[in-house]
Amino acid sequence: MEARTNNPFSLLRPEVLAGLSTLELVARQAVEGFFQGMHRSPRFGFSQEFAEYKAYSEGDDPRFVDWNVFARTDRTYIRRYLGETNTRLMIAMDVSASMGYSSGPVSKLQYAKFVAASLAYMALHQHDPVGLIAFDAKVRSYRPPSSRTGSLGAVLHAIDGLTPGSRTDLGESLRQLREHCQRRGLVVVISDLYCEPELLTRAVQPLAWRGNDIMIFQVMDRAELQPDFEESMLFQDIESGEQLEVSPDYLRTTYRDRIKAHLEHVEKVAARLGADHVLLATDEPLDRALRRYFMFRGAHRR
Amino acid sequence: MWLAPLFLLGLAGLAVPLWLHRFAKQTDQKQPFASLMFLEASEIRRSRHHQLRYWLLLALRLLLVLLMVLAFAGPLWRAQARTGAAGATLHVIVVDTSLSMRTAGVWDRAQERAGELIGSVRGSDRMMLVAADHRMRILREAGFASDAGAMRAALSTTEAGESRLDYGTLASGAAAWNGGPGEKVLVHLVTDLQASASPLRFADLQLPAGMQLDLVDVGTESRNNLRIASVGVAEQNDRQALVRIDGDAAALAGRTLVLELNGVERGRRMLDGKAKLPDVQRFELGELGPGEHRLAARLLPADDLPVDDAYFALIRRVQPKVLLVAASAGGDDATYLRAALQSLAEPRFDVDVAQPAALATRALGDFAAVVVSDAGLLTGAPLQALRKYVEGGGAALLTLGPRALQQQNVPLGGATLARGKARSAGEAAARVADVEQSHPVLREPGAWRSIRFFRHVPVVAPDGAQVLLRFENGSPLLFEQAVGKGRLLTFASPLDRDWNDLAIHPLFVRFIAESTAYLAGARAVPAVATVGSAFDSDLARRGGGQVFDPQGKRTMMLDGTQAGPRLVPDMTGYYEVRGGGRSDFIAVNVDPRESQLARLDTETRARWVGLQGERVSGQPVATVAAAAPAQRLIPVWFWLLLAAAALAFMEPLVANYHLHVQRERRT
Numbered sequence: 001m002e003a004r005t006n007n008p009f010s011l012l013r014p015e016v017l018a019g020l021s022t023l024e025l026v027a028r029q030a031v032e033g034f035f036q037g038m039h040r041s042p043r044f045g046f047s048q049e050f051a052e053y054k055a056y057s058e059g060d061d062p063r064f065v066d067w068n069v070f071a072r073t074d075r076t077y078i079r080r081y082l083g084e085t086n087t088r089l090m091i092a093m094d095v096s097a098s099m100g101y102s103s104g105p106v107s108k109l110q111y112a113k114f115v116a117a118s119l120a121y122m123a124l125h126q127h128d129p130v131g132l133i134a135f136d137a138k139v140r141s142y143r144p145p146s147s148r149t150g151s152l153g154a155v156l157h158a159i160d161g162l163t164p165g166s167r168t169d170l171g172e173s174l175r176q177l178r179e180h181c182q183r184r185g186l187v188v189v190i191s192d193l194y195c196e197p198e199l200l201t202r203a204v205q206p207l208a209w210r211g212n213d214i215m216i217f218q219v220m221d222r223a224e225l226q227p228d229f230e231e232s233m234l235f236q237d238i239e240s241g242e243q244l245e246v247s248p249d250y251l252r253t254t255y256r257d258r259i260k261a262h263l264e265h266v267e268k269v270a271a272r273l274g275a276d277h278v279l280l281a282t283d284e285p286l287d288r289a290l291r292r293y294f295m296f297r298g299a300h301r302r
Numbered sequence: 303m304w305l306a307p308l309f310l311l312g313l314a315g316l317a318v319p320l321w322l323h324r325f326a327k328q329t330d331q332k333q334p335f336a337s338l339m340f341l342e343a344s345e346i347r348r349s350r351h352h353q354l355r356y357w358l359l360l361a362l363r364l365l366l367v368l369l370m371v372l373a374f375a376g377p378l379w380r381a382q383a384r385t386g387a388a389g390a391t392l393h394v395i396v397v398d399t400s401l402s403m404r405t406a407g408v409w410d411r412a413q414e415r416a417g418e419l420i421g422s423v424r425g426s427d428r429m430m431l432v433a434a435d436h437r438m439r440i441l442r443e444a445g446f447a448s449d450a451g452a453m454r455a456a457l458s459t460t461e462a463g464e465s466r467l468d469y470g471t472l473a474s475g476a477a478a479w480n481g482g483p484g485e486k487v488l489v490h491l492v493t494d495l496q497a498s499a500s501p502l503r504f505a506d507l508q509l510p511a512g513m514q515l516d517l518v519d520v521g522t523e524s525r526n527n528l529r530i531a532s533v534g535v536a537e538q539n540d541r542q543a544l545v546r547i548d549g550d551a552a553a554l555a556g557r558t559l560v561l562e563l564n565g566v567e568r569g570r571r572m573l574d575g576k577a578k579l580p581d582v583q584r585f586e587l588g589e590l591g592p593g594e595h596r597l598a599a600r601l602l603p604a605d606d607l608p609v610d611d612a613y614f615a616l617i618r619r620v621q622p623k624v625l626l627v628a629a630s631a632g633g634d635d636a637t638y639l640r641a642a643l644q645s646l647a648e649p650r651f652d653v654d655v656a657q658p659a660a661l662a663t664r665a666l667g668d669f670a671a672v673v674v675s676d677a678g679l680l681t682g683a684p685l686q687a688l689r690k691y692v693e694g695g696g697a698a699l700l701t702l703g704p705r706a707l708q709q710q711n712v713p714l715g716g717a718t719l720a721r722g723k724a725r726s727a728g729e730a731a732a733r734v735a736d737v738e739q740s741h742p743v744l745r746e747p748g749a750w751r752s753i754r755f756f757r758h759v760p761v762v763a764p765d766g767a768q769v770l771l772r773f774e775n776g777s778p779l780l781f782e783q784a785v786g787k788g789r790l791l792t793f794a795s796p797l798d799r800d801w802n803d804l805a806i807h808p809l810f811v812r813f814i815a816e817s818t819a820y821l822a823g824a825r826a827v828p829a830v831a832t833v834g835s836a837f838d839s840d841l842a843r844r845g846g847g848q849v850f851d852p853q854g855k856r857t858m859m860l861d862g863t864q865a866g867p868r869l870v871p872d873m874t875g876y877y878e879v880r881g882g883g884r885s886d887f888i889a890v891n892v893d894p895r896e897s898q899l900a901r902l903d904t905e906t907r908a909r910w911v912g913l914q915g916e917r918v919s920g921q922p923v924a925t926v927a928a929a930a931p932a933q934r935l936i937p938v939w940f941w942l943l944l945a946a947a948a949l950a951f952m953e954p955l956v957a958n959y960h961l962h963v964q965r966e967r968r969t
Contacts, residue, residue, distance in 0.1 A: 192336060194336065224336055233333045235332070237337060250342055258340040
């Protein structure tokens with residue numbers, strides 16, 4: 001079995017993850033496999049680097065009460081470390097029909113689910129509240145950020161239940177997201193971004209201005225990035241049903257130039273917004289997505 | 303018009319490609335794609351082109367089926383034959399290419415005059431070139447003056463032959479030279495007007511209605527032709543050759559007669575210039591050994607017509623020994639058989655009569671054939687000796703008599719005697735009902751039916767035997783079979799007068815002689831033939847073989863399965879027939895009538911031309927105009943099949959291209 005090879009990152013290959021029964025298992029496999037590959041302890045969040053004291057409040061784990069301080073001051077404080085700094089993670093997932101496209105064993109939506117589940121799993125183990133908003137032309141599903149016990153299962157269940165919808169309306173969806181995200185946090189947008197980059201700017205910029213950290217995972221199929229057909233093909237748009245016959249020459253030349261220009265444009269827009277743009281192909285392992293998130297999370301935890 | 307219109311039912315096959323394409327359209331799949339945002343809408347034009355290619359494939363397949371069906375149905379294209387204009391004339395230039403045209407200077411004049419005739423054709427008139435000797439050969443089909451070059455080329459490559467022209471045959475064959483509607487037909491006969499070329503009936507010279515005759519005389523009043531009329535052996539003295547010379551006495555002076563035997567000169571004699579013709583010259587040949595001898599006579603030097611200065615003959619010295627086995631040398635059957643065998647002059651049999659016991663003691667290899675008067679005589683050692691002889695390549699004729707009737711099987715051949723009712727049928731009178739006429743021993747099928755058989759020995763012919771005569775009840779009377787390397791003829795009735803009346807019938811002698819000669823291999827193809835006349839090459843009976851002309855070129859080859867092979871020699875000399883394990887010669891000479899160079903007198907010529915005039919005046923030339931327009935039916939199946947083959951080659955290429963596209967879509 002490929003999943004049992006010595007390379008831990010092989011566990012993160014989408015076709016391997018697709019074989020797992022539940023999304024929770026997928027998330028655990030992905031995250032633990034990722035950290036094995038990074039040679040880091042999976043017990044993240046328990047860094048020895050002291051960060052601050054925080055007054056005990058209801059719901060905090062009493063095991064972390066600093067009893068020395070209590071003896072001196074007769075007040076209960078919780079010791080907090082660097083890894084424990086909470087960041088609200090809001091996952092905005094595009095579930096439009098175009099996300100249902102696949103040329104291989106894993107569709108873009110399925111891959112997006114893996115990414116979202118892995119991020120949620122990672123975040124909740126850092127006690128970061130995780131929320132989910134799924135959208136196509138409108139918001140299909142919303143779950144406010146929460147770090148309570150059992151929320152992982154609820155989030156994963158919500159992610160698991162997503163199916164490809166209709167057309168994409170990124171602007172309208174992110175506008176609704178802004179209404180739900182009143183507090184600052186990390187907003188992860190997972191989409192194939194079949195929209196004008198300027199529209200993305202208009203949709204994401206308000207979130208950035210509010211102080212949110214933005215990560216954009218653009219999920220694409222390999223056939224979309226590097227189509228390779230030897231004969232003319234009659235293509236049908238999954239969302240609109242429109243048909244078009246395209247010559248192989250066009251797909252090999254002009255189309256690739258256009259998609260490349262589009263990706264570069266999105267990259268620039270993201271940079272302008274201060275967002276992190278990560279292009280993910282559905283046939284590549286998840287470790288790159290998780291590494292970028294981990295680095296981004298580390299860089300923005302304060 | 304169709305050769306096989308039933309094949310048009312195959313047009314129903316057009317539904318197959320239609321169904322296939324409909325089916326293919328239903329299974330046509332589109333390639334889903336996430337977004338057409340970055341694709342070019344202008345590619346729609348390509349899409350239409352793609353559809354067009356599918357139509358192209360469909361059209362290709364429909365056309366392929368259509369062409370195949372039409373090709374098998376065999377359409378005939380009705381084409382208007384190239385005819386002349388009304389009021390024009392078709393000049394049929396007939397050049398006599400018979401032997402007499404080889405007389406000194408005649409053929410050159412004939413070519414010259416024919417060339418002039420070709421050059422004289424103008425305007426809308428047409429011309430046609432025909433060579434006439436023992437057959438009519440159209441050298442060039444009807445054409446206009448523009449074809450004069452081709453006509454002259456055809457004329458220049460034609461030579462006079464060695465066969466005979468009969469003007470009567472020419473006149474009857476002229477019916478094939480029809481002109482177009484309203485076109486007159488004028489036959490220009492370029493000939494030497496040889497008197498001997500005339501038919502027996504003067505009326506046979508009349509050309510078909512509507513044709514006019516123009517006699518173009520190219521002959522000369524030559525009195526300088528001597529010919530050898532025949533070469534043979536004297537009846538009283540077969541060691542002496544006789545050469546008969548005939549022709550113009552004026553040509554005798556200074557001529558030498560040379561006789562050759564098997565290609566070697568055996569005599570040379572200066573002819574007497576004052577001798578009366580016909581003259582017979584005698585040459586001593588000496589003792590000739592058994593076999594076939596080529597005897598040729600030549601006159602030197604050549605005269606005006608050199609071809610008839612030589613004569614080719616064949617002499618056979620065959621005297622096969624035949625052993626006649628009978629119960630008693632003085633019995634009826636032995637007497638009749640011996641008399642019949644000795645009656646034949648060619649070949650002449652040396653008949654030896656013996657009792658059955660002698661078969662074991664005599665050297666049977668010395669005999670060409672053995673005739674047994676009653677197969678029931680054969681038992682024990684004599685039978686074994688005869689069997690060994692036949693299996694080693696010998697030949698035997700068995701007749702079945704009362705003794706054979708006592709046995710279960712016919713000795714030697716192994717045929718079984720019939721039993722039960724069939725056996726009792728042999729007691730009843732019967733007549734011959736079925737005769738295998740192609741067999742050389744049965745030349746007179748009608749005569750066989752008149753012979754009465756009171757009794758016969760009913761037998762069942764063994765496997766592989768060829769039944770040559772069969773009674774009305776189906777029982778075989780005469781059958782031939784191979785035994786080892788030899789041949790065996792079995793006659794299911796004795797040859798005495800008690801069982802049938804064959805012995806007193808004229809057919810008896812001939813049958814016995816012919817069948818014995820056949821078994822002995824003494825009968826061969828006719829030894830002498832004439833140029834232009836057909837004769838049986840005998841190849842079929844030999845089981846195949848080849849015929850070579852005097853120049854050594856193979857002119858005929860048969861595998862033995864073709865019936866009635868007839869050879870028409872076109873030159874004098876010895877033709878060689880090889881086949882059946884032996885080689886024989888055929889002596890071919892010219893028709894003696896061609897050597898008679900006397901010409902038609904002026905009155906006869908005028909009457910001949912007048913004969914046409916009478917007809918023309920009574921039945922105007924214009925009546926030809928009533929003839930239906932000449933049409934030709936040209937079969938076009940070959941071209942249809944060729945086109946279908948080309949399409950069949952293209953179809954997989956186009957189809958594979960489309961299948962390739964479909965495979966790509968599914969990946």
